[in-house]
Amino acid sequence: MTISPSTMAAVRASGAIPNAEFLLTVEGVRKEFPGVVALDDVQFRLKRGTVHALMGENGAGKSTLMKILAGIYHPDKGEVRLKGQVIRLQSPLDALENGIAMIHQELNLMPFMTVAENIWIRREPLNKWGFVDHREMYRRTAALFERLHISIDPGIEVRQLSVANRQMVEIAKAVSYDSDVLIMDEPTSALTEREVEHLFRIIRDLRAQGIGIVYITHKMNELFEIADEFSVFRDGRYIGTHASKDVTRDDIIRMMVGREITQMFPKEIVPIGDVVLSVKDLCLDGVFRDVSFEVRAGEILGVAGLVGSGRSNVAEALFGVTPASSGTITLNGQQLSINKPSDAIRNHMAFLTEDRKDTGCLLLLSVLDNMQVSILHDNSYVKNGFVEERRVATACTEMAQKLRVKTPNLAEPVQNLSGGNQQKVLIGRWLLINPKVLILDEPTRGIDVGAKAEIHRLVTELARQGVAIIMISSEMPEVLGMSDRIMVMHEGRVTGFVDRADATQVKIMDLAAR
Amino acid sequence: MSANTASTTPSSTKATTKKRLPPEVSILLVLAGIALVYEALGWMFIGQSFLMNSQRLTIMILQVSVIGIISVGVTQVIITGGIDLSSGSVVGMTAMICASFAQSSTWARALYPSLTDLPAIVPILVGLLIGLLVGMVNGWLISFTKIPPFIATLGMMVSARGVSKWYTKGQPVSGLTDSFNFIGTHAWPVVVFLIVAAIFHVALRYTRYGKFTYAIGANVQAARVSGIDVDRHLIKVYAIAGLLSGLAGVVTTARAQTAQAGMGMSYELDAIAAAVIGGTSLNGGVGRITGTVIGTVILGVMMSGFTFLRVDAYYQEIVKGVIIVAAVVTDVYRQKKRTKV
Numbered sequence: 001m002t003i004s005p006s007t008m009a010a011v012r013a014s015g016a017i018p019n020a021e022f023l024l025t026v027e028g029v030r031k032e033f034p035g036v037v038a039l040d041d042v043q044f045r046l047k048r049g050t051v052h053a054l055m056g057e058n059g060a061g062k063s064t065l066m067k068i069l070a071g072i073y074h075p076d077k078g079e080v081r082l083k084g085q086v087i088r089l090q091s092p093l094d095a096l097e098n099g100i101a102m103i104h105q106e107l108n109l110m111p112f113m114t115v116a117e118n119i120w121i122r123r124e125p126l127n128k129w130g131f132v133d134h135r136e137m138y139r140r141t142a143a144l145f146e147r148l149h150i151s152i153d154p155g156i157e158v159r160q161l162s163v164a165n166r167q168m169v170e171i172a173k174a175v176s177y178d179s180d181v182l183i184m185d186e187p188t189s190a191l192t193e194r195e196v197e198h199l200f201r202i203i204r205d206l207r208a209q210g211i212g213i214v215y216i217t218h219k220m221n222e223l224f225e226i227a228d229e230f231s232v233f234r235d236g237r238y239i240g241t242h243a244s245k246d247v248t249r250d251d252i253i254r255m256m257v258g259r260e261i262t263q264m265f266p267k268e269i270v271p272i273g274d275v276v277l278s279v280k281d282l283c284l285d286g287v288f289r290d291v292s293f294e295v296r297a298g299e300i301l302g303v304a305g306l307v308g309s310g311r312s313n314v315a316e317a318l319f320g321v322t323p324a325s326s327g328t329i330t331l332n333g334q335q336l337s338i339n340k341p342s343d344a345i346r347n348h349m350a351f352l353t354e355d356r357k358d359t360g361c362l363l364l365l366s367v368l369d370n371m372q373v374s375i376l377h378d379n380s381y382v383k384n385g386f387v388e389e390r391r392v393a394t395a396c397t398e399m400a401q402k403l404r405v406k407t408p409n410l411a412e413p414v415q416n417l418s419g420g421n422q423q424k425v426l427i428g429r430w431l432l433i434n435p436k437v438l439i440l441d442e443p444t445r446g447i448d449v450g451a452k453a454e455i456h457r458l459v460t461e462l463a464r465q466g467v468a469i470i471m472i473s474s475e476m477p478e479v480l481g482m483s484d485r486i487m488v489m490h491e492g493r494v495t496g497f498v499d500r501a502d503a504t505q506v507k508i509m510d511l512a513a514r
Numbered sequence: 515m516s517a518n519t520a521s522t523t524p525s526s527t528k529a530t531t532k533k534r535l536p537p538e539v540s541i542l543l544v545l546a547g548i549a550l551v552y553e554a555l556g557w558m559f560i561g562q563s564f565l566m567n568s569q570r571l572t573i574m575i576l577q578v579s580v581i582g583i584i585s586v587g588v589t590q591v592i593i594t595g596g597i598d599l600s601s602g603s604v605v606g607m608t609a610m611i612c613a614s615f616a617q618s619s620t621w622a623r624a625l626y627p628s629l630t631d632l633p634a635i636v637p638i639l640v641g642l643l644i645g646l647l648v649g650m651v652n653g654w655l656i657s658f659t660k661i662p663p664f665i666a667t668l669g670m671m672v673s674a675r676g677v678s679k680w681y682t683k684g685q686p687v688s689g690l691t692d693s694f695n696f697i698g699t700h701a702w703p704v705v706v707f708l709i710v711a712a713i714f715h716v717a718l719r720y721t722r723y724g725k726f727t728y729a730i731g732a733n734v735q736a737a738r739v740s741g742i743d744v745d746r747h748l749i750k751v752y753a754i755a756g757l758l759s760g761l762a763g764v765v766t767t768a769r770a771q772t773a774q775a776g777m778g779m780s781y782e783l784d785a786i787a788a789a790v791i792g793g794t795s796l797n798g799g800v801g802r803i804t805g806t807v808i809g810t811v812i813l814g815v816m817m818s819g820f821t822f823l824r825v826d827a828y829y830q831e832i833v834k835g836v837i838i839v840a841a842v843v844t845d846v847y848r849q850k851k852r853t854k855v
């Protein structure tokens with residue numbers, strides 16, 4: 001399904017002539033962030049009056065491209081043309097004035113202002129005294145809503161609206177700029193089926209009016225229902241564009257995951273022991289439900305799924321960060337009630353969180369302070385409230401050496417360390433409590449290749465020592481390379497388990513993108 | 515792995531103190547600088563020495579030790595990323611109530627005629643208990659209702675001041691026993707301040723309580739995930755701040771040998787200023803009691819110097835405001851430099 005270089009060249013050659021058929025063309029765009037190339041030589045063309053879906057795994061580059069189109073990021077290389085004209089967008093406002101409007105996944109409305117005020121903010125109609133002419137503003141809003149078949153009272157405060165209606169207001173606001181291009185980032189993620197129907201009706205109307213719509217989604221069925229064309233991205237590269245009527249679901253999945261696994265993983269098959277952790281029917285209202293699984297001593301259970309599938313929420317529930325609303329958690333045959341992290345820690349569970357900076361590191365404090373914080377609950381390190389500094393320092397020093405943390409000394413503020421070394425410090429924090437169950441959420445995100453390999457070796461070693469490991473990862477090669485078994489989640493539910501022997505990228509993507 | 519050679523001995527945690535100067539040094543330099551400026555101005559305009567006057571220095575230290583006692587508690591609150599605006603009012607409230615249990619039978623208008631001539635320990639304990647309770651209420655409000663510390667303690671500031679006025683309908687409480695007044699005499703307020711500072715310096719540096727306090731201030735989410743019961747810990751920290759405000763109220767009363775409803779007015783701001791001047795970061799996670807002690811002395815020297823130079827009281831307040839803002843600006847600048855690394 002990949003496009004041959006010759007066709008690619010032909011496509012590119014045709015793009016050199018500005019074609020009125022294309023509202024928006026992107027050529028050879030590259031965007032680098034410190035340490036990662038988010039987009040490399042990417043192209044994209046949006047036709048007038050079409051809905052064009054962007055597809056790809058987490059981190060494929062969809063969001064980066066979209067943010068370039070919306071003026072949030074500036075490309076390092078390449079050009080963006082609007083109706084044949086090269087444009088350099090300086091800001092989101094600049095994009096709006098050029099007729100490109102974006103509807104963000106997280107809605108950007110002001111809850112205590114009315115619908116009309118939200119739509120016309122910065123462009124309020126004024127009367128001859130220079131005051132805001134509310135009547136005119138409501139009239140314009142009503143006219144706009146009629147055109148879009150939206151029935152919302154323009155005078156109501158936004159906080160009183162449902163998520164779906166807020167979404168409609170956002171769309172109306174975008175349309176009110178007389179935009180030629182609308183960018184929608186997973187607009188249906190919070191909508192019910194009926195609301196989705198309404199949204200699609202609006203999108204079809206807009207399409208009929210000649211507006212081009214860039215539509216980002218993880219949902220395969222939506223693609224076939226609403227998109228005319230789609231482009232696939234993978235690891236920051238452009239893979240191909242096709243009409244959605246010409247392909248099947250399997251074709252798209254293959255395009256999305258079709259990478260060769262070249263990385264070698266230090267995975268060893270170690271004897272797998274008894275069930276250590278058993279989770280039954282775990283639910284958190286509105287987030288995930290009916291999650292059941294077991295992890296055995298020495299086993300690495302990979303957890304795959306797209307962003308928003310509820311993977312991290314399950315981990316947070318297991319650890320008591322956001323306790324589950326129902327279900328049972330059994331550790332070594334004993335049922336636990338985990339309402340806060342200290343309950344989990346007392347039972348020798350450890351949780352390396354997804355976001356090192358937000359929920360992991362105590363950035364201002366020293367490496368020692370960061371490593372010791374979880375063992376200070378343990379009274380063998382604290383006597384009468386006084387920390388036994390020698391013992392703690394010895395334990396932390398040994399751990400730092402074992403994990404080969406690169407730091408001048410343990411008094412160094414942890415914020416001066418590289419991402420990989422910060423991650424090792426946090427892993428050290430958890431290994432000091434002698435975990436029986438280790439939950440790793442994106443353990444190698446944003447760290448360099450060397451540190452990544454070290455962490456993979458370490459995880460393997462821990463499994464050999466009989467620790468039960470749950471590893472959440474968005475990196476398909478990592479999940480496939482390290483796991484004994486893979487649990488796949490989609491929209492808050494477990495959609496299947498895949499054994500190491502049968503695991504392929506296609507199989508997992510098939511379960512992850514229903 | 516030559517990079518981690520320094521971490522081979524347990525004592526390596528102190529390695530940086532050899533390399534970098536402790537933050538207190540720069541604050542001490544500021545203190546010395548201010549004192550020298552006064553000294554010079556003194557010789558120029560008044561014809562006498564600022565520093566070579568032990569009486570002036572004694573009065574200065576006595577005056578700020580009450581602020582210092584409060585500031586030791588407030589420093590801990592600020593390290594957790596919070597703030598306590600109620601301390602000044604708590605001083606007023608404890609002053610009134612504890613004084614009413616410290617009255618002598620020789621005083622004709624005792625508030626509780628049957629409770630006169632009590633041993634000094636009774637009013638002292640009453641004062642400490644009131645401070646502790648107020649602090650616990652602050653902590654409880656912040657932990658369980660999740661309202662910002664600014665609002666919780668602002669409410670307490672207004673209400674506690676109200677209690678101190680209501681208690682005697684605005685009348686001062688006088689005629690206190692000599693045994694109670696004793697703790698306000700000689701250098702006792704300074705001794706109390708230094709003991710309190712020493713206790714909490716040790717607590718912050720060497721106990722689990724201290725480590726958790728810094729961890730919460732550095733990153734409350736990470737602290738929670740690390741198993742710290744943040745809610746319970748915050749109640750402790752605010753309770754200690756309240757207790758120390760209560761102690762400050764007792765000492766102030768003993769020093770003045772009377773209690774008035776307006777006592778401790780705006781002490782909370784001086785205490786916060788002392789902590790911030792001493793290097794405590796309003797963003798949390800950073801601060802030391804040693805810095806706070808020096809910050810308190812700086813505040814005292816500033817004010818004493820103005821009086822010495824016969825600067826009008828109005829100007830004193832204006833300059834004090836500028837100093838507080840300057841200290842916070844320095845803090846913001848320090849934060850920026852830190853994150854740039």
